[in-house]
Amino acid sequence: MVIYNKSKFLKSKRFILPFLHTKDLKPLASLLTPSNFIIPMLVVAILGQLSEDLKTTINPKDIQQIPSVKLYFKLLSSGKSTVNLSVLYAISKTLGPELETLSILNIRERINFLSLLQKKIVLEKSPAQIIPKPNILYDHVELMKHRKGLALQFRNLLIATPIFSNHSLVLGLSIGQTTIDCIINSCKFYWSLLGLNEEEFDFSLKKEAMNCIKKHSLKDLFEIPKSLMQTVKILLYVELKELTDFKNLLVFYDDLIVLRGQNNLTMIENELTFIQRKIPNLPQDIFVPDSNLKDLIIRAAIDQRKEQRFRIDNIFKRTEDKQPKSKLNINILKNINIKKTLHNN
Template structure:
């Protein structure tokens, strides 16, 4: 590792909450680069949205945003996060299997561990973390315990990005995290596992080309010139496995205004296949002078429109952005006192 990389590890990096390189180093051979870069990207995407909205919305409200729900789903069910969390779980619970592994050669060990990992990922039923050592000797309890640890690992990633987004970085402001920062941090994590840097780049390119090949029938306009391009493809493919969309993800129902350009975070903008609609005020329904304000339905509709406008104005005011208002009767509606009419 050269000096620039050593400086980077000390002053500027992204952290995978709850996962230390030394914890999974014994099973590092099971990892591929995409198992690190994809979860780290989704982690940072959640953190950028939640960090941006901090002060405007409470965490419980942020959790209900459609884009956050999708990103959280990817960290829960995405193949790369499942792989990473299963390796973390196995590294924490290898007991009696160590004796078996000691009798196997390198290739046999890898095959044995991959089979354990496969079983853990495909395991049905609940995960239960046990504090009793009996789990080490009971296969059923051990299996549930391992699943519980893997689930807890994924929950920590989601929880930290939602409730403590600024804890995932050292020396980088959340809003400034770029794809390059994620690649650099993932590569450092890879190197701390004792793995080869050239292999990191090679495998990342290979994995992205494999994904692109599977997506070839969709005629997507992805380039594979840089490692950042590879990451875009891998993230796209991960999301595509859990969400049915063509070539763009359109968030029309987030109902949030982010500080920045295009109502997107930096990472969403860099990925290039995510859009988030701006909130527009409701337009004019009909000429107000023709409305019968003694009609209960009309009064209820006007009241609903007024409340919606107030809600949207509050959203814009919290982030200090000028509202985008269509041809509406906002001023007129605000003067209508329905209680007096009733």
């Protein structure tokens, strides 16, 4: 058993998964896997970094419409790691009805029983609904709806917090400074609070990554993981791959945003190495003679091109206004300084 100095952890720099209380989950600790913490934390942290970077130039409503943000939302709402964690959270809040059964089972039988209950809630087709009735624990049908409602509420909070309250996600550092190593250490902290062994954490995480490589035939893309950083990349890659169709790289073409981070990515996205976000391109320059301006099709095309250029110009202008040019990515500067020769008539 590894002994942890909790006072040291409390003073350290940590990432905090919102609304997750380990004292509630502790009775169900045996059902948790490291990826149940790692994947939600990574995605919430990326969203927090995007929101922090863009909050001075884009309002929260528009941030939620960015394609990459929508994909991260989808992973938090339907990805297997987050769904499993949210269901265990819901069960931990409503264990009363199973008391009689749990009291007569041994440890292994309890784990199997709770694992089956978890799967049943995940697969259940009944609607999700939080039901504030005092006798909810004694109505099987209503309890199922209530548990699904609690799980959905938990996932919705994971989605909303990094957009509207990203400062609450970190302790002792800024959201922009959060790295994958910080996420791993923070997960280990939660793991220790659940009374679980750090060596088991490392072993289980690497085992999950190896299983993913075999199951999804990723040997040509990923080597056998030698570090936890590599295992985390593999696990997140697979969950994203299950939600959207991409080959070796996940490329965001349509985000139309410019970030302060390297390669137009947040710090964590850049560390992952398999994500790209394209810098918005201005429309190609073209000269239209005055004699062609009476052509209605040409005129409409010019107006649309000018509108597109104006919109993308504003994206670069907002980036320029919030940060000195000397710190901007060279590729971004090239786009900002493009000569505008589009006909202005």
